[in-house]
Amino acid sequence: MCLAIPAKVMSIDGIKANVDFGQGVLREVNVTLVDAKVGDYVLVHAGYAIQVMEEKEALETLSLWNEILASGQQE
């Protein structure tokens, strides 16, 4: 039940935003808990955006993985 799904913010109107879950699945979600802008990816859980996801951080994760895996190799 803690499943949360990334979605792209298409428009914002007060505490409500219209988000795109991909493949044209649009839904209205509550954005009170986050500071999201149009174009951001948010993580949606039970109708509420609970965090803004950043592409930068996603890329950082990947480089972190490569680093960790590489450092493991040297040992």
Next chain:
Amino acid sequence: MTEKLRFRNPELAKTIATKIQEIAPKKGKIKICHVCGTHEWTITHFGLRSLLPKNVEVIAGPGCPVCIVPAAEIDEAVQLAKKGIVITCFGDVLRVPGSETSLLEAKAVGADVRVVYAVSDAVEMAKKEPDKQFVFSAVGFETTAPSTAVEALGDLPGNFSFLVSHRLIPPAMELLLGVGDLEIDGFIAPGHVSAIIGLKPYELFPRVYRMPTVVAGFEPVDVLMAVYMILKQHSEGKARLENEYPRVVKPEGNLKALEMMDKAFTVTGGNWRGIGRLPDSALQLRESLKQFDAREKFGVHVEQGKDILLGCECHLVIIGKIKPDECPMFMKACTPAKPVGACMVSSEGTCRVWAKNVAVQA
């Protein structure tokens, strides 16, 4: 988003699996525990256990917020429903067994029980039908509690109240460390709970219990990476708190959500199905929001319910002591179509996740 594709990359998964094989200890056993139904889903669905060395085991702890709601709190909802109050809840809550009946069974005999996707939907319903009383059964861990807080602090109509059954994850993790022969060697902490609470609440695990703890996301690569990171700590003889999921989990968590939770709730002791009472593990509405507390408003209070039916081993499944297929009823007397225990009811219950996988393989 390209994210999914990248984080499901089978090549990357294979590389990590190889690294896991290399770094795993040659002797002895390593037991890693996660506490999230979604992690169990990823592990089972993608067959990740088959990629791990024989002596590295990943077990599922109490990660299903629906499964651990005690029967007494379902009984409270059923009592309210019988009084003619409209009960609103998430779909998973509907079939959770109470002592005598579930909300679904109450609905079958005429109670007004409605499934909602979000708590705000329940509030909207209450506004549209001012002549009826509405109660929302607020189930969920820290991922879900903020949405209850948003509504509790918002503009609520007078005919709306909450039956709060929110629970907190870190106290349950601490409990697992005290279970005699469970002997956990590392924690995979739940990414979406952590998106809210951040890293701090886990600090005690490496510090006090010398327990490697890695906050992880939900793609196969995330989970494998967390296993690798825990094994790496073992090989170094270290216990650290690490964040594998920085694309979602900030060290401080979601400050706005935490602030709203703090404004709406106080932390108190709470009963967990199959576990018993855990101190500081439950939320209740603050005194100032008492008028929205269904227990206060309607004077309903069930102290003790019948949590586990005879023969059901949910209490052992919930703390990771046995696997679902070690329960004699699994897929025999107890199936997703005719669930016996709470762990088979919720889509995130360990028995249910395993059942789905058995069905897929068959």
